[in-house]
Amino acid sequence: MKTEHTLRYLLLRHLEHFESTVPLAVLHEVTGSLCVERERGGFVVTWTAKGETHEKRFAKDAFAFYVRGDTRPEKRSLDDDLGNQNERLAAAFAQEALGGAARPERAAPVPLDPYWRRALMWDAVFAFGVAAAGGLGFTTGLAILATSLGEYVRRGRLIASGGLLVLALLGPAAAAALGALAYGALQLLDPDARWRRTRVAICSAAIALAGFRLTSGETDWAIGAAALTAMLALGAAVLRSLHAFHFRALPLALPFYCVGLAAQGHTVAAGIGLAVLLLATFGLSHAAPPARPAR
Secondary structure (H helix, E strand, C coil): CCHHHHHHHHHHHHHHCCCCCCCHHHHHHHHHHCEEEEECCEEEEEEEECCEEEEEEEECCCCCCCCCCCCCHHHCCCCCCCCCCHHHHHHHHHHHHCCCCCCCCCCCCCCCCCCHHHHHHHHHHHHHHHHHHHCCCHHHHHHHHHHHHHCCCCCHHHHHHHHHHHHCCCCCHHHHHHHHHHHHHHHHHCCCCCCHHHHHHHHHHHHHHHHHHHHHCCCCCCHHHHHHHHHHHHHHHHHHHHHCCCCCCHHHHHHHHHHHHHHCCCHHHHHHHHHHHHHHHHHHHCCCCCCCCCC
């Protein structure tokens, strides 16, 4: 996302905090006309209020976006202040843009994932839909669901990595191997360095275990179905990444789990799994926002 778009979103979020203290017509006029453009020296913000156009400029370094806290740890210490003035500047701008409106009471924090209940439903549909369609059994479906649920709790990605290790023992080995491979690769891109090596190691162990199962038994390789599913899986993962609300990494790895299902002949299960993932993607991305309290 471009920095100017990120800044506009930040300003809009603070403007909406004044919904209970200013007339809605005024708020809609300001938010609907808000425009942020990038220039050489920083940003220029324009908006319309009561029919008049206003402009405000911010220096290039006034806001700090996309700053990772785990980079260059050798340059950091316990006394470093990693905070920034984004919220203070945005709150001051909102008050100025709305003509010095009274500050609203601080609202309760909005959860990062406001649609987690719907996501839980889709996780259950995927787990048991794939298990039922592929004849994998209730135990495998329960293991898939438990792996998905692991990401909802503290240190969730570590727990989900362990779940993939369990899946390497249950159900189709090729699916577990490809799912663990995709999930392990996503851990390398995760900015959270805590337990990263452990997560990658567990995913690697799952791949090795699944690989051993593949080489020690007969496998019905459906090459054509696997290739087609691989293309669909890549598209599903890209769509999920671009269009859906997701705060977990496993939904991006599950399409590749479906590739493994197709590779071992479970083409119906793979197709149902991809269909559920795509429905979840568009269902969550077009979900109505949480209801606001009545004024």
